Amino acid sequence: MQKPLSKRCFTASHARRNGKKGAKPLDAFKGFRAIADGRGFAVHLDNGAMQSATEAREALAEPYRRETHDRNSTHDRNSQRQSVGGVCLMTPLVDLKGKRGLVIGIANEHSIAAGCAEAFARCGARLAATYLNDKAKDWVQPVVDQLGIEWTAPCDVRIPGELEALFAQVQERWGGLDFLLHSIAFAPKEDLHGRVVDSSAQGFSIAMDVSCHSFLRMAKLAEPLMATGGCLLCVTFYGSERVVEHYNLMGPVKAALESATRYVAAELGAKAIRAHAISPGPIATRAASGIDRFDELLDRAAAQVPAGKLVDVSDVGALAAFLVSDAAKGITGTVIPVDNGQHLFA
Structure with a gap:
């Protein structure tokens, strides 16, 4: 049975892609529905279109990614954040992508x-x-x-x-x-x-x-x-x-x-x-x-x-x-x- 994914997977950038400029992060859920199909994740749009599992996973993960920093360098808190259209997004701590x-x-x-x-x-x-x-x-x-x-x-x-x-x-x-x-x-x-x-x-x-x-x-x-x-x-x-x-x-x-x-x-x-x-x-x-x-x-x-x-x-x-x-x-x-x-x- 297909299960809904957590709403935390979505970001404000998805709201903007849906034509909602300046929308709050939670508004991003309007127009999207995500499901797990056993092989990966897929995103269904309200218009019936669907991204592939790989494309959807990449799209959902991209706003959270940041460049890898040298372990020996010193960073302040701002180096652990990304800014997407003025919205600050934290990198997820438990990310096993590619492992x-x-x-x-x-x-x-x-x-x-x-x-x-x-x-x-x-x-x-x-x-x-x-x-x-x-x-x-x-x-x-x-x-x-x-x-x-x-x-x-x-x-x-x-x-x-x-x-x-x-x-x-x-x-x-x-x-x-x-x-x-x-x-x-x-x-x-x-x-x-x-x-x-x-x-x-x-x-x-x-x-x-x-x-x-x-x-x-x-x-x-x-x-x-x-x-x-x-x-x-x-x-x-x-x-x-x-x-x-x-x-x-x-x-x-x-x-x-x-x-x-x-x-x-x-x-x-x-x-x-x-x-x-x-x-x-x-x-x-x-x-x-x-x-x-x-x-x-x-x-x-x-x-x-x-x-x-x-x-x-x-x-x-x-x-x-x-x-x-x-x-x-x-x-x-x-x-x-x-x-x-x-x-x-x-």
């Missing part, structure tokens, strides 16, 4: 990775996404089509060489990479549903390899592709620092992932490559359904948070889009909760 992002871990439209991909796409990023295998591809493809993701590839980190082949495609297709989202985790059911002290060596090793060490492998493969810097994201959970009933083995595994993130940030920081672990509150996703009695965890969390409601994948996506943008270039090595305040309580 290339790899999203690993989309399972279906309800997954955290899908929510992040949607936010990246809305901010103008070019995206590639992975699917676990051919069976899983049928669940991922609707997300790909809806968001206009440029290309996809299989990625099962347990299969030797598959991750390396993925990054070889990134090099071949794009020649570089600006950001990456790691949103995968796995533990054998018999180990996940038992006590941590009863976990098998093999089960523990598999959980660590898929859920944690794969992030380090991705960081290593992404490093040469991020010649001018970039950002690496992964997804964690507050069960890493507190005992959460039924989270079991994934608690120590996520704790390791968070520690790994800090080391990645420290080791790659000299190359302007940043790293973060995003820690959402409990969200009903396909992956979370593997946790025993997860519905009870959701109910407890909803009753505990100050807002009285849980976050969803769009909340996580909004944070992810900010973190990979230039607006967050001074932030790295963090574990950031997006849980409506649940982390405030024991």
